[in-house]
Amino acid sequence: MNGMKLACCWSATLLLILVPSCCQSGNILVIPTEGSHWLNNEILLKALHSRGHNITIARSSKSWYVKDSSPYYSTFTVPVERSFDKKYTRRLVTEYIKFQRGASPLVSFLHVTMGMIDKNVEVHRAVSEFLPAMLDDTELMRRLNQSKFDLVLTDPWWGNGAILAKYLNLPLVYNVRWLNPEEAHFAVAPSPISYIPVTLSGYTDKMNFFQRTKNMIIYLITQIQTTSVSKLVYQPLCSKYLGPDADFDQIKSGADIWLIRTDFGSTVRLRNHYQRIWRTLCRVLESTASSSCLWELFGQRRQLPESCERSPE
Numbered sequence: 001m002n003g004m005k006l007a008c009c010w011s012a013t014l015l016l017i018l019v020p021s022c023c024q025s026g027n028i029l030v031i032p033t034e035g036s037h038w039l040n041n042e043i044l045l046k047a048l049h050s051r052g053h054n055i056t057i058a059r060s061s062k063s064w065y066v067k068d069s070s071p072y073y074s075t076f077t078v079p080v081e082r083s084f085d086k087k088y089t090r091r092l093v094t095e096y097i098k099f100q101r102g103a104s105p106l107v108s109f110l111h112v113t114m115g116m117i118d119k120n121v122e123v124h125r126a127v128s129e130f131l132p133a134m135l136d137d138t139e140l141m142r143r144l145n146q147s148k149f150d151l152v153l154t155d156p157w158w159g160n161g162a163i164l165a166k167y168l169n170l171p172l173v174y175n176v177r178w179l180n181p182e183e184a185h186f187a188v189a190p191s192p193i194s195y196i197p198v199t200l201s202g203y204t205d206k207m208n209f210f211q212r213t214k215n216m217i218i219y220l221i222t223q224i225q226t227t228s229v230s231k232l233v234y235q236p237l238c239s240k241y242l243g244p245d246a247d248f249d250q251i252k253s254g255a256d257i258w259l260i261r262t263d264f265g266s267t268v269r270l271r272n273h274y275q276r277i278w279r280t281l282c283r284v285l286e287s288t289a290s291s292s293c294l295w296e297l298f299g300q301r302r303q304l305p306e307s308c309e310r311s312p313e
Contacts, residue, residue: 025052027147029170030073031154031161032057034064034084037177041155044175044259046072056147058164060130076140078133082126114221117228124158124233131160135167135241144168151256156184159234162252167241172255179252182222184260187253193219 028048032038045055055073059066062083068075134140151171154161156179165172176184183199185191194212197203198219203211230248238246 026150027054029149029152030057032066033155033157037155037157038065041175078130080129080133082129084127117225120225121228121232124229127158128233166251173257174255175259
């Protein structure tokens with residue numbers, strides 16, 4: 001009799017030890033972004049995998065860097081006809097570099113940038129074909145629903161991840177530096193253009209009148225690009241799959257957690273569900289500032305190593 005009681009006690013103890021570790025692991029669906037965005041995202045995925053989370057990536061058949069097999073994650077491939085245009089990317093980066101080096105005057109740069117708006121919309125339209133390819137695949141969507149994912153992790157440079165999270169009714173987490181084509185801080189913190197320099201301006205918060213004017217012009221162009229992509233590409237997808245009342249801009253800005261990458265960036269204070277990741281090439285910084293249970297998927301707060309000093313608040 002005593003032997004049976006002892007065996008039951010050991011079984012109960014073992015169960016209590018194992019249950020918490022099982023509860024802490026998450027089942028994460030990742031909608032990746034190509035290029036340097038993926039290189040950064042992969043660091044985060046490795047950190048999540050090291051904590052025992054299950055990671056599944058929806059990759060495009062035209063993917064540049066996302067491998068179809070990895071020790072850190074499982075994948076499924078969505079067949080598409082088109083994807084991100086490397087030639088367009090190369091040209092765009094070249095123009096930006098010329099502008100930053102002073103080889104391209106402002107008027108010339110603005111002319112090229114405005115001329116690329118149509119091309120930018122077309123690139124987003126090509127990438128967005130990934131979403132209907134998923135949502136129209138009945139068997140794939142059945143498997144996704146059966147997988148019982150805890151959240152969708154994505155980079156909001158493209159709108160596919162946000163729309164998919166809404167469609168699946170899952171919490172949305174961003175690993176983000178850019179909201180096409182501006183920094184994420186403009187969406188989540190007060191950013192008066194007279195004091196906050198926009199990307200590519202090269203200015204600080206100390207600007208004279210001419211610099212503020214130039215800053216405003218660049219900002220207006222980014223807003224034209226943002227509105228064009230939102231209204232012409234992603235809003236029709238929202239209306240088709242989420243209903244006529246769905247608004248893409250609200251869906252995009254309504255993520256549950258923003259992990260904002262600011263390796264060397266602004267120190268603007270953000271609200272609790274907007275958290276920064278500093279020096280992501282060293283490690284991923286987690287925070288428990290938010291009361292949301294989603295933070296459990298990213299572990300507890302830890303001290304940064306000396307080689308990765310934390311940015312001041």
